[in-house]
Amino acid sequence: MERLTPLAYAFLAAEDVDPTACLVIGSMAVLEGPAPSADVLRELVAARLPSIPRYTQRVVPSRLGLRAPAWQDAPDLDLAQHVRERPVPAPGGRAELAALVAETMAERMDRDRPLWDLTVCAGLPGGGWGLLSRVHHTLADGVSGTGLYRIVFDSEAGVTEPPPTPPGTAPGVAWQGLATATAAVRGALALGAAMWPVRREGLLGHLDEERRYAWTEVGIAETAAVRRELGVTLNDLVLAAIAGGLRELLLERGRQPDPHALRSLLPVSSRAPGTAGRPDNQVTLMLSMLPVEVEEPVERVLRVHERVAALRRSHEPEAGLVLQALAGLVPFPVLSRGMRWTLRLPQQQISTVTTNVPGPRTPMTCLGRPVRQLLPVVPIADRVRVGFAVLSYADRLAFGITADAASTPDVEALAEHVAASWRAILDGRPVHARATATGSA
CATH class of the missing domain: 3.30.559.30 (Nonribosomal peptide synthetase, condensation domain)
Structure with missing residues (x-):
């Protein structure tokens, strides 16, 4: 079993000592409508999830706490617990979307399950919808957390402008x-x-x-x-x-x-x-x-x-x-x-x-629907x-x-x-x- 590094464990420890902390990172994708049902999205996730085995594993403490917790395959993975629906409150504007993001991102994850989830958020103006992706910081950092996109998004034609790199990143930082x-x-x-x-x-x-x-x-x-x-x-x-x-x-x-x-x-x-x-x-x-x-x-x-x-x-x-x-x-x-x-x-x-x-x-789609924004x-x-x-x-x-x-x-x-x-x-x-x-x- 692969055990948590000190850095990965620190994100769990921070939640344990601070009841107000939720160390979950994520992003809200805003897409053109119509929104798919959670069942349709679960079918897509089920087909692609094996490509990233870590997303089928949970964190398991060691006996007596003598060693760091480890990643272990989760028994009976239920995608109904990981792919959910939560409508954007009417009228579905900027304030309502922001409130939904804030509320959902503050909810802690169940450590008995793999530490990720997706939420389909229908109800945006013009028939648009959102897909909120959440990953616990113990599972991934900001760069690797975007790996969840591979499960639900497809790429379109490329663009030429390169993306920014994280502050201070340079070859040889290792x-x-x-x-x-x-x-x-x-x-x-x-x-x-x-x-x-x-x-x-x-x-x-x-x-x-x-x-x-x-x-x-x-x-x-x-x-x-x-x-x-x-x-x-x-x-x-x-x-x-x-x-x-x-x-x-x-x-x-x-x-x-x-x-x-x-x-x-x-x-x-x-x-x-x-x-x-x-x-x-x-x-x-x-x-x-x-x-x-x-x-x-x-x-x-x-x-x-x-x-x-x-x-x-x-x-x-x-x-x-x-x-x-x-x-x-x-x-x-x-x-x-x-x-x-x-x-x-x-x-x-x-x-x-x-x-x-x-x-x-490059621009992305989910089930054929274009992604307009990533927040x-x-x-x-x-x-x-x-x-x-x-x-x-x-x-x-x-x-x-x-x-x-x-x-x-x-x-x-x-x-x-x-x-x-x-x-x-x-x-x-x-x-x-x-x-x-x-x-x-």
């Missing part, structure tokens, strides 16, 4: 990329320095069980000229837009954006080429302050670019891999107790999470009240925002702020160009 032990030590020191608590002006705090969800979409092709002119990546634009949105949120709440107020966890894929569809967790991290104190949009992009480049030079992702490897050497009873004890401490270092996943590069959802927990999931689909980029309902009911306004920040970046002029113009005058 054991073979550790040139020397010095690099690992430098990365560990950088991670240690990032463990200082953030300022109180941030967004940390107690979470309720209820969630809110909102989204905004932008085009990828429209960024080409800006990226060339500034010498930045699409990920730099993503992080800068999110920083701009959070800046406006803080200002609306009467808080002065502080350079040490908001630190984001940036997942970094450590996958080898060709393994994106394999269900598991192969991810490390970087921790970066978001430049919410910077008012000028283009300057904010350049600040993000500099910080991400500095994190790469400091080898933070490699250090994360080293820590995971060391955790695998610790006896499981010791690891489990230590992990649960740590998770009970009031976390004060990370204000938000920003995960950027390359999605399908990603990221879980929040451990005093992190707002999380951002970014997913590409063909030539579009969707920002999905999950928020704690009690403390952040204004999540739709935050989505609008992110969209406005994105537009301001594309409409802005480079800092050096403004300086040249000023000098010429």
Whole structure:
């Protein structure tokens, strides 16, 4: 039996110690109608499910808890428990769809069954419908979680615009990329320095069980000229837009954006080429302050670019891999107790999470119905009240925002702020160009 890695087990442990946590990742696909019945979709899933055996397995604890839980074939797999129907409340608009996503994503999964499910959501305007895909983070990370798409979607004609890559991803972010032990030590020191608590002006705090969800979409092709002119990546634009949105949120709440107020966890894929569809967790991290104190949009992009480049030079992702490897050497009873004890401490270092996943590069269909949108959802927990999931689909980029309902009911306004920040970046002029113009005058 294949046993859970320390990282995969951590997502189960987080739920065990926090009754408000639901560590499930997913996405809502919005399709053209008419919606199929759950029975028809179950037939499709039943035919394709054997191609991904992990989706037929459940997590089984070891006897006496001396070893990590393991993946084991689930007896009598009942697809009625995994493919369900839930209509979008009338009138089926944006608010109703967002509320359905938030409510469904906050529901915990039954660990006696395989940790995934699909929900057919009929009732969108114009006869459209949605398909909400959920996968527990123990089963897959953001990249491999899209493997569930292979079971229900088919690809159409291709597009030429490449999707974004997760923040900080680069060849060699794996054991073979550790040139020397010095690099690992430098990365560990950088991670240690990032463990200082953030300022109180941030967004940390107690979470309720209820969630809110909102989204905004932008085009990828429209960024080409800006990226060339500034010498930045699409990920730099993503992080800068999110920083701009959070800046406006803080200002609306009467808080002065502080350079040490908001630190984001940036997942970094450590996958080898060709393994994106394999269900598991192969991810490390970087921790970066978001430049919410910077008012000028283009300057904010350049600040993000500099910080991400500095994190790469400091080898933070490699250090994360080293820590995971060391955790695998610790006896499981010791690891489990230590992990649960740590998770009970009031976390004060990370204000938000920003995960950027390359999605399908070509348009897709489900049972012949075209997919118009893919809206990603990221879980929040451990005093992190707002999380951002970014997913590409063909030539579009969707920002999905999950928020704690009690403390952040204004999540739709935050989505609008992110969209406005994105537009301001594309409409802005480079800092050096403004300086040249000023000098010429």
